[in-house]
Amino acid sequence: MDTERAATQDIRPMEVGILNLMPNKMETEEQFLRLLSNTPLQVNIDLIRIDNQAPKNTPAAHMDNFYVEFDDVANKKYDGLIVTGAPLAHLAYQDVKYWEKMTLIMDWARRHVQSTLFSCWAAHAAIYHFFGKNRQIRDHKLSGVYRHFVQNEHDELLRGFDPAFYAPQSRYGEISLADYASIPELNVLAKSDEGGAYIVASEDKRLVFVTGHPEYDPDSLKQEYQRDLSTNGQPQIPVNYFVDNDPNKDPMVNWRAHGSLLFTNWLNYYVYQNTPYDLDQLSE
Template identity: 70%
Template sequence: MPIRIPVQLPAQNVLLGENIFTMDMDRASSQEIRPLEVGILNLMPNKIETEVQLLRLLSNTPLQINVDFIRIDNQAPKNTPQSHMDAFYHEFSSVANKKYDGLIVTGAPLALLDYEDVKYWDNMTTILEWAQRHVNSTLYLCWAAHAAMYHFYGVTRQLREEKFSGVYQHNVNDPNNELLRGFDPTFSAPHSRYGHIDTSLYNGVEGLNVVAESDEVGAYIVASEDKRMVFVTGHPEYEAETLKDEYLRDLNSGQNPAIPKNYFTDNDPTKSPIVQWRSHGSLLFTNWLNYYVYQTTPYDLSQLAEKSQPKR
């Protein structure tokens, strides 16, 4: 949230120089406030688990948020009761005419498939294009981040033989970017993916900035200059046991997964995970909601401008 300060307070120029948002009392007294409208396109198979993870992060703000869960198609998910989908999820067609302040598109366990081989790829591209016209700022997570880069910019991921799995150290590249407000210069975040896009490919796209990255796993947070798109290649929403559950799932299915890096105490899967990413994950979502959504969205969503088409 912005700091409300007296008009012409000398500290204002200092704070603005550090890219800290302030609001003078004249503007604050005339500001109109309404609940934010946020959509969540949940592509994960265990819908309920992902809902809890995302809602926990979205709730860490004084802003009032109305949330719509959106489904990609009519197929029954394997790990979520159909009754849950019927009760709590919207068909895309039912919200296609609505405009949103923010949209979150989750990851999906589709790492080894070509995009065009994904059964709902046509639906996915329809929603990606729809978001350019109907959403003020979209946050793409993991697989969705790579899928959006491919669709909008023609940037193709590489598939690694060994999965990036674990908790990795990252560096803040742009400390004045509002998404990273309050971040330490180095911080931890979980990754779980085979796909990889070299940082140089992000840097080669006009209008995109790699604001945080890792020496081991590459670009982590990539933001468009107009704040309309944010690409996060990891999983800041993951809970303490999520990487452990994925590891045991793969192990029990007959695979030979590597032990997630920097995750288990003493690198021993029989011991408890070391949780060292929650604060920055929470801060990332709070900053996105505040600076990329709340501070930039029009009060009247019908006035939301269509985003210009990305340049390939």
């Protein structure tokens, strides 16, 4: 930001929504709130639920006290919106019970939000909805902490990133790099050899797709691995995660700095420095 703009800017709190699609709402909201709090900007958060169905693993009292239904904020405009992943890996999009509502919200976000960040399942769902590119289902789950490489060091979303950095992945779905390259308005900003595209953004900065989980806690992959052990018996050990690749040892945590930087950059460069002071002036 240049000196003249800095001296004359109007400042107000950022309005950010989190559409939480995960069954364990409390764990997920804490992970994203931690990342959003690492900024000098004042941020007002709305925790949003897609419907009034009782979620798994989250007390009804918590939902009643801290969440609003989407219909209650449908007339509001936001500086930023985060749409979390969801455990829907093997369902066709049209078989998701709230797919119709999901498409409505994605279209709504194009009119009501300056920049929307889609995470994991939601990232692939949005690519499918907006650009018609469907994911493929991998034979084995991509699970672990992978080395990723910056593809565009000059993009503000990656400002301060090391050329190579680590981030957790936990997904079956994958969209090929060729499919991303076929969409002129999208740029692949970071990728890995094993998992392909990791961070993708539109030219106008209003759509961001993150296929991994920079928000994960140190033991998130461990909990998923233990859950998979109890349900299907022989899951693959998360790659580059446990010390000596031994699930009886502690996880190695080497992704949190870049995860924090990613969200700080998103709030600053993609949201704050582009959003209108009067959100009613937000254009489609």
